[in-house]
Amino acid sequence: MDKLPKIALPALATVIFLIIIISKSAVTIGSGEAGVLYKTFGGGVVTDAPPLGEGFHLVAPWNRVYIYEVRQQEKTEKMNVLSSNGLDIKLEASVWFQPKYDELGKLHQEKSEQYIDRVLLPAIRSAARSVVGRYTPEQLYSSKRDAIQQEIFEETQKIVEDQYIQLNEVLVRDVTLPPTIKDAIERKLKQEQESLEYEFRLVTAEKEAEKVRIEAQGKADANRILSASLTDKILQDKGIDATIKLSESPNTKVIVVGSGDDGLPLILGNN
Structure with missing residues (x-):
């Protein structure tokens, strides 16, 4: 009984030591x-081997493991940029990105865990200022949004492509102009729209008038052709046909007296 505590204490100490070692190694x-x-x-940092993947790992307790998220991430940045004519523009953009998996060791060694703030965000700010500076406020507000978005992506890609960052997409979420500039642009766009509507009405009216002229010309041509084709002989033949049909009717009494100036019989009775 006196020897039990002497054996138990070292064993307990060994178990505790192993637990500490495993907890620091796991x-x-x-x-x-x-x-x-x-x-x-x-x-130091292991750069010549793939990073540790998902799951449980045992490492030496004197070594360290730095964990990175390698899925696609999103970062939104609001910034002030200048247009081509020097006006202050507020731009909000989102960037989709992820670290390059096979180069994660180099990213940690050269950029550290702060790579988003140290590399990515400065890159997108620089690209946005460069791109927006090529356009007028009107272009930023209306027609060039997609082009600007694509150009910012391409400019950012050039900066980060050798920084161990995979850039997936850049989205321009909002472009805010000074209120006076925005109002002026909206008035101009409204006037342009009204002008287009007026031109459309003019074109429509002109087409309708042309249609009426064509129809009238067609009718005039038809009447002229008909008049030219109605000779005295044709009119006389048609008159004879009409007289014959009238005489054949059982409800009509026809009295023929001489002939008219055109040689047709005169019809005096119709009961």
């Missing part, structure tokens, strides 16, 4: 994450 990496291993006595 690393669990969650879904959509990856780990960068830092070897304290082995050259």
Whole structure:
């Protein structure tokens, strides 16, 4: 009984030591994450091997693991930029991105966990200022939104492509102009729209008038052709046909007396 405590204490100490070692050595990496291993006595950040993937890992207790999210992320940035004529424009843009998985070690070594603030956001600010500076407020407000968005993406891509960041998309969410400029642009657009509507009405009226002229000309041509074709002989033949049909009717009494100036019989009775 006197020897039991002497054996139990070292065993308990060993168990506690093992628990501490395991707790410091165990690393669990969650879904959509990856780990960068830092070897304290082995050259620092591991850049020549893939990062640690999802799941449970055991590492030496004197080493460290830095965990990064490697799924697509979104960052929204609001900034003030200048248009081509020097007006202050407020721009809100969202960037979709993720770190390049196979180069995560280099990203950590050169940019650290602060790579979003140190690299990505300055890049999109620089690209936005460069692109917006090529356009007028009117273009920013109306017709060039998609083009500006694409150009900001391309400019940002040039900056971050060798910074171990994968750029997926840039979305321009809002462009805010000074109120006086916005009102002036809206008035101009309204006037242009009214002018287009007026021109459309003029074109429509002109087409309708042309249609009426064509129809009238067609009727005049038809009457002229008909008049030219109605000779005395044709009129006389038609008169004879009409007289014959009238005489054949059982409800009509016809008295023929001589002939008219055109040689047709005169019809005196119709009971």
